[in-house]
Amino acid sequence: MKDQINTYLAEIEIFTAKTKDELEQFRIKYSGKKGILNDLFAGFKNVAAEERREMGVLLNELKGRVQEKIDTLRESLEGEQTAAGPARDLTLPVNFTDSGSRHPLMIIRNRMIEIFSRVGFTVAEGPEIEDDWHNFSALNFAPEHPARDMQDTFFIEKDPDIVLRTHTSSVQVRVMEKTKPPIRMIFPGRVYRNEAISARAHCFFHQVEGLYVDKNVSFADLRQTMLYFAKEMFSADTRIRLRPSYFPFTEPSAEMDISCNLCGGKGCGFCKYTGWVEILGCGMVNPNVLKNCGIDPDVYSGFAFGMGVERITNLVFNVKDLRMFSENDVRFLQQFESAWQ
Numbered sequence: 001m002k003d004q005i006n007t008y009l010a011e012i013e014i015f016t017a018k019t020k021d022e023l024e025q026f027r028i029k030y031s032g033k034k035g036i037l038n039d040l041f042a043g044f045k046n047v048a049a050e051e052r053r054e055m056g057v058l059l060n061e062l063k064g065r066v067q068e069k070i071d072t073l074r075e076s077l078e079g080e081q082t083a084a085g086p087a088r089d090l091t092l093p094v095n096f097t098d099s100g101s102r103h104p105l106m107i108i109r110n111r112m113i114e115i116f117s118r119v120g121f122t123v124a125e126g127p128e129i130e131d132d133w134h135n136f137s138a139l140n141f142a143p144e145h146p147a148r149d150m151q152d153t154f155f156i157e158k159d160p161d162i163v164l165r166t167h168t169s170s171v172q173v174r175v176m177e178k179t180k181p182p183i184r185m186i187f188p189g190r191v192y193r194n195e196a197i198s199a200r201a202h203c204f205f206h207q208v209e210g211l212y213v214d215k216n217v218s219f220a221d222l223r224q225t226m227l228y229f230a231k232e233m234f235s236a237d238t239r240i241r242l243r244p245s246y247f248p249f250t251e252p253s254a255e256m257d258i259s260c261n262l263c264g265g266k267g268c269g270f271c272k273y274t275g276w277v278e279i280l281g282c283g284m285v286n287p288n289v290l291k292n293c294g295i296d297p298d299v300y301s302g303f304a305f306g307m308g309v310e311r312i313t314n315l316v317f318n319v320k321d322l323r324m325f326s327e328n329d330v331r332f333l334q335q336f337e338s339a340w341q
């Protein structure tokens with residue numbers, strides 16, 4: 001038994017564990033219920049009386065060495081793990097970072113650009129902070145026109161007036177001042193109006209403006225271009241309706257309705273049971289505007305149109321509250337990229 005204990009002591013002396021598992025095996029082997037220590041202590045009663053003292057010391061030493069070994073190895077194994085961080089399973093799948101999604105307004109704006117570019121329209125942009133000339137005067141607004149009123153316009157400076165543009169029609173002027181016809185362009189951008197914020201109105205929104213100036217451009221060209229747009233944007237069976245209206249910068253002017261894309265024109269809550277929904281304003285460029293921009297109205301004519309991107313987006317995606325477009329709630333924003341195309 002003495003030799004046996006000495007062998008164990010030697011074995012313990014050189015033992016080392018690379019993992020907690022190996023250490024646990026060692027612990028079970030020596031200190032487990034059916035381990036070596038219990039075995040030896042159980043055999044102790046058979047030891048001859050004269051050897052008892054020596055054997056007792058040896059056995060206790062063995063027990064102490066086992067515990068010592070377990071303690072030091074456990075300490076060093078845990079130390080290593082804290083230094084290297086928790087054990088990592090390198091076979092687990094990677095946690096991909098969420099990627100963003102396109103904003104619904106931008107999805108629709110891009111779609112509009114794509115539709116008009118197919119029939120030869122290019123894209124231009126203008127500044128959001130405008131002077132009175134480009135936002136109002138050159139567009140044939142009379143000095144007392146109500147749109148200049150504090151109610152609608154955000155003024156940055158007065159006399160001379162600097163404003164946040166109230167529509168993208170200002171870009172028409174900027175382009176016509178610099179470009180000689182033929183001009184066939186669209187102008188997407190953000191516009192600002194001093195309105196109380198609600199589900200149906202916001203102090204800013206987005207527009208896409210269109211301008212076509214050339215020789216012999218007629219109202220028939222306007223109508224056909226608008227019909228093409230409506231069919232491409234909504235569906236091939238979409239119909240359009242032009243109602244007489246007034247804008248200072250177009251003459252004649254019209255508001256355009258499309259047959260309600262939710263009920264197909266039969267009448268529903270969305271179109272207020274009329275079968276039609278208004279989507280844009282348009283008309284033939286007023287000769288005064290051409291003149292203001294240095295284009296001879298006796299040689300050239302043109303049409304212009306302007307529409308709200310939020311409005312069209314609502315029609316396509318059925319978004320009920322305008323404010324959701326600018327609240328940046330990803331649960332809302334993530335729904336659209338995959339829903340389209």
Ligand code: PHE
Binds near residue numbers: 281
């Ligand atoms: N600028 C007009 C608006 O904001 C829309 C429009 C543009 C109307 C071009 C006619 C022609 O309401």
